[in-house]
Amino acid sequence: MNDPTSGVSHLDFDAKESxxxxxxxxxxNMGPQHxxxxxxxxxxxxxxxxxxxxxxCVIGYLHRGVEKIAENRTYAMFNPYVDRMxxxxxxxxxxxxxxxxxxxxxxxxxxxxxxxxxxxxELNRIASHQLWLGTHALDIGAMTPLFYTFRDREEILKIFExxxxxxxxxxxxxxxxxxYETYDGFEQDVRNFLDFFAPKIDEYEELLTTNxxxxxxxxxxxxISGKDCIALGVTGPVLRASGVKxxxxxxxxxxxxxxxxxxxxxxxxxxxxxxxxxxxxxxxxSMRIIRQAVDGLPSGPIMAKVPKVLKPPVGxxxxxxxxxxGELGYFIVSDGSTxxxxxxxxxxxxxxxxxxxxxxxxxLVADVIAVIGTLDIVLGEVDR
Amino acid sequence: xxxxxxxxxxTGLEALTYLGQNYLQVEGAIAGELLHILCEEEQFDYxxxxxxxxxxxxxxxxDVIWILYSFPKNERVRVKAQFADGAPVQSVVSLWPTAxxxxxxxxxxxxxxxxxxxxxxxxxxPDGWKGHPLRKDYGILQQDQEWVQINLGIESGQ
Numbered sequence: 001m002n003d004p005t006s007g008v009s010h011l012d013f014d015a016k017e018s019x020x021x022x023x024x025x026x027x028x029n030m031g032p033q034h035x036x037x038x039x040x041x042x043x044x045x046x047x048x049x050x051x052x053x054x055x056x057c058v059i060g061y062l063h064r065g066v067e068k069i070a071e072n073r074t075y076a077m078f079n080p081y082v083d084r085m086x087x088x089x090x091x092x093x094x095x096x097x098x099x100x101x102x103x104x105x106x107x108x109x110x111x112x113x114x115x116x117x118x119x120x121x122e123l124n125r126i127a128s129h130q131l132w133l134g135t136h137a138l139d140i141g142a143m144t145p146l147f148y149t150f151r152d153r154e155e156i157l158k159i160f161e162x163x164x165x166x167x168x169x170x171x172x173x174x175x176x177x178x179x180y181e182t183y184d185g186f187e188q189d190v191r192n193f194l195d196f197f198a199p200k201i202d203e204y205e206e207l208l209t210t211n212x213x214x215x216x217x218x219x220x221x222x223x224i225s226g227k228d229c230i231a232l233g234v235t236g237p238v239l240r241a242s243g244v245k246x247x248x249x250x251x252x253x254x255x256x257x258x259x260x261x262x263x264x265x266x267x268x269x270x271x272x273x274x275x276x277x278x279x280x281x282x283x284x285x286s287m288r289i290i291r292q293a294v295d296g297l298p299s300g301p302i303m304a305k306v307p308k309v310l311k312p313p314v315g316x317x318x319x320x321x322x323x324x325x326g327e328l329g330y331f332i333v334s335d336g337s338t339x340x341x342x343x344x345x346x347x348x349x350x351x352x353x354x355x356x357x358x359x360x361x362x363x364l365v366a367d368v369i370a371v372i373g374t375l376d377i378v379l380g381e382v383d384r
Numbered sequence: 385x386x387x388x389x390x391x392x393x394x395t396g397l398e399a400l401t402y403l404g405q406n407y408l409q410v411e412g413a414i415a416g417e418l419l420h421i422l423c424e425e426e427q428f429d430y431x432x433x434x435x436x437x438x439x440x441x442x443x444x445x446x447d448v449i450w451i452l453y454s455f456p457k458n459e460r461v462r463v464k465a466q467f468a469d470g471a472p473v474q475s476v477v478s479l480w481p482t483a484x485x486x487x488x489x490x491x492x493x494x495x496x497x498x499x500x501x502x503x504x505x506x507x508x509x510p511d512g513w514k515g516h517p518l519r520k521d522y523g524i525l526q527q528d529q530e531w532v533q534i535n536l537g538i539e540s541g542q
Contacts, residue, residue, distance in 0.1 A: 059507065060509060063509065065517060065524075067493075067518060068522075068524055069524070072524045230430050230455060231429075231481050231482065233430060233431060233432065233480065233482030234482075244455075315402050317402075318433075320432070329451070331435060331449070342437050342518075344433065351485070354482060354484065
């Protein structure tokens with residue numbers, strides 16, 4: 001048989017196919033002012049055509065020196081500052097800080113205070129996940145969920161506003177308990193919200209879970225294994241979506257979580273779609289916790305006996321909670337004075353963001369947006 | 385676990401507990417080896433945090449603290465070691481990749497150098513910044529005025 005290429009002398013079939021486009025990789029700068037980076041995150045992408053070969057995050061644009069400020073404030077004065085880190089889950093930040101200082105003081109909050117804390121923290125977890133869902137879906141191209149989630153998040157913010165006067169940076173808790181007793185009709189408001197919200201999650205799921213575009217944009221995108229998550233210190237829903245059943249509320253219970261019955265939703269593949277499902281399931285679990293907490297809300301004092309001037313004995317403590325984004329830890333060192341010697345915040349967003357490089361490798365540029373969204377970072381917490 | 389470690393390191397290691405939390409106070413020279421053992425043999429597979437403390441009046445002014453967690457044991461431990469100013473600390477990026485950014489932050493804030501870190505540079509502050517803000521001798525209002533004037537085009541950041 002004749003060789004079909006024998007007559008074509010000018011083509012060298014052994015040479016690697018190459019064009020002038022292969023000559024160099026493309027470096028593209030994304031951000032810091034970019035609507036899909038959820039704040040001021042700058043990402044330097046190294047591209048081969050549409051494919052991401054690697055990336056580097058440049059952070060710090062929102063750095064306010066929170067840890068330095070802490071060293072120059074008293075324990076109680078620093079409390080409102082923690083709300084400004086993860087500002088969409090301010091209640092969780094406050095809970096972690098107050099509990100850490102309480103441990104250092106050897107004080108325990110009363111059962112009623114603990115229950116109120118759980119209710120508000122779980123409401124905040126739902127609010128945080130709603131904001132994540134709305135913005136993440138918007139980034140990918142689904143606009144409707146944003147309006148739905150913000151409409152429903154409003155109901156949670158109304159409860160916060162009625163309880164403590166603030167909607168976002170709530171400063172809801174005090175060291176030793178809660179400053180405010182619940183207002184008249186608080187339980188009813190929370191129950192009304194639960195009844196109102198249960199069908200709304202189904203509504204979100206109806207929009208997205210089986211939506212072909214959504215599934216194609218998220219499935220097998222940004223895959224990370226459980227082993228990689230642990231090596232990179234990634235926690236929260238991202239870790240659970242990779243199949244690791246670990247939640248600090250169960251592993252090392254704090255506040256009143258020991259008393260509630262709930263499950264830890266886990267994923268299997270660790271892709272963006274799994275993380276979506278895990279967070280949706282988490283909202284349902286949060287509702288379960290809130291219902292149990294409202295039904296069993298004990299009576300009694302809301303503040304433990306705490307001295308007017310807080311002077312924790314010399315020593316150090318590390319206390320962490322399961323914030324909506326992952327493990328939020330406070331490492332506080334006391335030198336026996338009224339001001340902390342050092343407050344270190346272990347921010348989940350900062351550590352999780354480090355996985356962006358691994359998760360985006362060999363993906364398309366458009367998927368970088370999806371992965372940033374699915375990591376659920378808040379730059380206020382990344383930069384502190 | 386503690387007994388085994390004590391046998392290995394002798395007086396260089398002290399196991400302490402405060403408020404129910406365990407920590408190991410060790411000498412700077414053996415910290416790297418101890419962390420290696422904790423990671424490889426004692427199943428502390430998750431490096432939660434790395435941070436530092438500054439005591440300017442001390443002979444070795446820096447405490448570096450590693451907070452570790454073990455998924456199989458559901459247990460936390462802290463490792464604490466003292467270092468002199470300018471003394472290099474062994475990097476643990478090869479044990480826990482998460483240490484990459486955490487060590488960069490400690491370098492940025494305290495100026496502690498980690499030996500063996502793949503890319504030790506500032507992370508939160510701009511590259512050209514002078515000074516390490518979480519050192520105790522760095523004032524809360526202090527800024528790198530020169531950097532501010534050149535890069536932001538304003539007289540002062542205050």
